[in-house]
Amino acid sequence: MTDHDLKARAIALYDRFTHIHHDRRAFMAELTALAGGLAAAQALLGVIAASPAAAAIVPANDPRLTIDTPEWPGAHDRRMAGYRARPRLPKGPLPVVIVIHENRGLNDHIRDVARRVALEGFIAVAPDFLTPVGGTPADEDAARTAIGKLDLGQAVEDGAATIGWAAQIGGGNRKVGAMGFCWGGAMTNRLAVAAGSALSAAVPYYGPAPDPSEAVKVKAPMLLQYAGIDERVNVTAEPWIAALRGAGVSVESHIYAGANHAFNNDTSVERYDADAARLAWGRTIAFLKRNLA
Numbered sequence: 001m002t003d004h005d006l007k008a009r010a011i012a013l014y015d016r017f018t019h020i021h022h023d024r025r026a027f028m029a030e031l032t033a034l035a036g037g038l039a040a041a042q043a044l045l046g047v048i049a050a051s052p053a054a055a056a057i058v059p060a061n062d063p064r065l066t067i068d069t070p071e072w073p074g075a076h077d078r079r080m081a082g083y084r085a086r087p088r089l090p091k092g093p094l095p096v097v098i099v100i101h102e103n104r105g106l107n108d109h110i111r112d113v114a115r116r117v118a119l120e121g122f123i124a125v126a127p128d129f130l131t132p133v134g135g136t137p138a139d140e141d142a143a144r145t146a147i148g149k150l151d152l153g154q155a156v157e158d159g160a161a162t163i164g165w166a167a168q169i170g171g172g173n174r175k176v177g178a179m180g181f182c183w184g185g186a187m188t189n190r191l192a193v194a195a196g197s198a199l200s201a202a203v204p205y206y207g208p209a210p211d212p213s214e215a216v217k218v219k220a221p222m223l224l225q226y227a228g229i230d231e232r233v234n235v236t237a238e239p240w241i242a243a244l245r246g247a248g249v250s251v252e253s254h255i256y257a258g259a260n261h262a263f264n265n266d267t268s269v270e271r272y273d274a275d276a277a278r279l280a281w282g283r284t285i286a287f288l289k290r291n292l293a
Contacts, residue, residue, distance in 0.1 A: 006034065006035070006044070007044070007048065007270055008229075009034055010034060010035070010044050010045075010048055011048050011260055011270065011271060012033060012051065013027060013030050013031055013034065014027070014031075014045075014048050014107075015232065017260055018103065018105070018144060019182075019232065022141075022144055022145060022148060024141060027092065028041065028045075031044065031045060036220075037206070046269075047268075047269040047270045048268060048269075048270045048271060049264055049268060050104070050109065050140075050262075050267040050268045051267045051268070052270075053118065054109070054266065054267035056111075056112040056115075057112055057116060057266065058107065058112055058115035058116050058119060060111070060112075060115070061087070062115060064087065064088055064089075064119060065085050065086065065087065065088055065115060065118050065119065065124075066085070066087075066088050067083070067084065067085050067115075068087050069081065069082070069083055069084070070082065070084050070125075072161075072162065072165040073161060073165065074131070074132065074157070074158035074161050074162070075154065075157035075158050075160070075161045076085075076154075076157070078131075078132045078154070078158060079131060079132070080096075080127055080128070080129075080131045080132075080158055080161070080162055080165075081127075081128055081131045081135065082106060082125055082127040082128050082131075083106060083110075083111050083114055083125075083126040084114075084123065084124065084125050084126075085111075085114045085115045085117070085118035085119065085123075085124045086118050086122075086123040086124070086171065087093035087118060087119070090121075090171060092173075093171060093172055093173035093174075094121060094122055094123050094171060094172060094173060095122050095123070095172065095173050095175045095176070095177060095288070095292035095293070096122065096123045096124075096125060096167070096169055096175070096177070096190075097117050097122045097123070097124050097125070097168040097176075097177045097178070097179060097288060097292070098123065098125050098126075098127065098159075098162060098163065098166060098176065098177070098178040098179070098180075098277070099113055099114045099117055099124050099126040099179055099184075100126075100159075100178060100180030100181070100183075100184030100185075100187050100188055100191075101125065101126065101127075101128070101129070101136075101177065101180070101181070101183070101184050102150075102182040102183050102184055102262070102265070103143070103144050103147045103182060103183035104127035104136075104140045104143045104147075105128060105129070105130050105135075105136030105137070105138045105143040105146070105147065106126055106127070106130070106135075106146060107130075107136065107140070107143075109265060109266075109267050110126050110181075110184075111126060113126070113181075114126040115282075117179075117285075118158050120285045120288075121289070122177075122288065122292070123166075123169060123171065123172055124132070124189070125158070125166055125169075126240050127158075127160070127162050129150065129155050129158065129159070129187070130143065130146050130147065130150070131158075131165060132154070132158070133146055133149075133150070133236050141181075147183060152190075152253050156187070156190050156191065156194050156271075157188070157194075157257070159187060159191045159194070159195075160162045160191060160194045160195050160198070161191070163176050163178070163191065163195050163198050163199055163203050164198060167198065173292075175291075175292045175293075176198070176199060176200055176201045176292075177199070177200055177201035177202065177203070177220075177288050177291065177292050178191055178192070178199060178201070178202050178203070179202070179203040179204070179272075179284060179288070180203075180204055180205065180207060180260070181205045181207075181262070181264060181265070182205070182206060182207065182262060183207075184204075184205075184207065184287050185205045185206050185208075185225075185233075186204070186207035186208045186209075187203050187207070188203065188204035188207055189202070189204045189208075189209055189210055189240070190210055192204075192218045192219075192220050192222060193210055193214045193215075193217045193218055194217075195218075195220070196217060196218075196219045197219040199219070199220040199281020200220055200221075200291055200292055201220055201221055201223075201287065201288055201291035201292055202220045202221070202222050202223070203219075203222075203223045203224075203225065203284050203287060203288065204222075204224060204225070205225045205264055205280070206225065206226055206227050206230055206233050206261050206262065206263075207233065208232075208236050209236040209237060209239070209240030210240070210273075212239045212240055212243035213243070213245040214243075215240065215243035215244045215246065215249065216247045217256075218247065219249075220247050220249075220291075221249070221250040221251075221252075221287070221291050222236075222244060222249060222251045222252070222253075223252045223253075223254075223284060223287040224237065224240075224241065224251065224252070224253040224254070225253075225254055225256070225264075225280045225283075225284070226253070226254065226255045226256070227255070227256055227259040227260055227261045227262075227263050227276075228255055228256055228257040228258050228259050229258065229259065229260050229261070230259075230260065230261040232261070233261065234255070237253070237255075241253050252283075252287065254279075254280065254283065256273065256276035256279070258273070258276075259273040259276040260273065263276045263277055264276075264277045264280060264281070
């Protein structure tokens with residue numbers, strides 16, 4: 001087995017662990033058998049898993065930004081909280097972009113992504129969808145477990161309430177877009193369905209799609225970003241794209257050949273694809289500026 005094949009199989013195991021069964025003991029047993037020993041398995045895990053210690057691209061104290069941690073009403077008397085970044089010296093009212101986290105909850109990587117979005121000329125709001133159950137825990141396995149136990153319907157309601165709140169933010173131009181990654185990509189799709197015309201643009205990254213019958217409810221232009229090596233998600237892509245187009249939704253979609261699921265996450269050495277991430281990011285920002293101006 002080549003080193004490339006070994007890493008590809010390890011990434012597939014990790015994807016099943018993080019998105020399907022969440023059983024770390026079973027995952028480590030499989031990874032150890034694949035790698036040929038526990039030490040080798042731990043080393044392999046170190047390059048495919050996201051690293052919470054990875055350096056931020058935009059520092060948390062970047063002087064160009066104003067940062068705060070607002071709270072706002074969710075649905076049915078629930079509360080939501082999150083992280084907000086905006087340009088310190090805006091030249092006028094700015095669009096709001098909701099940045100939706102992966103299945104590890106609101107962590108430092110997503111805060112960093114929110115700061116990157118803000119530097120592009122937006123008010124970036126990264127909600128913590130685990131707020132109703134106490135917020136994102138520090139342990140990512142615990143966060144994944146908590147995400148898996150969320151009432152998805154309630155989470156979508158809270159996301160729709162967040163869009164309504166974001167449209168009224170001081171300094172905003174009353175237009176709201178959403179972008180999300182993995183679990184957040186799926187949530188971005190669901191919010192496009194639930195929010196209707198309240199959402200002005202949506203960019204799901206490698207997010208499993210809703211039932212195609214829901215496409216008729218989508219009013220926002222959609223930019224769909226997919227990894228080439230992501231069969232679990234991609235099997236839902238074509239039916240969703242076709243249904244959106246059939247419903248008259250403005251749709252742009254891209255599949256990044258050779259890229260793994262989570263290719264935008266620069267905290268994972270092996271899954272991060274700098275070229276794909278750079279191209280997708282440029283497309284994302286241009287799309288958001290075009291539709292939220």
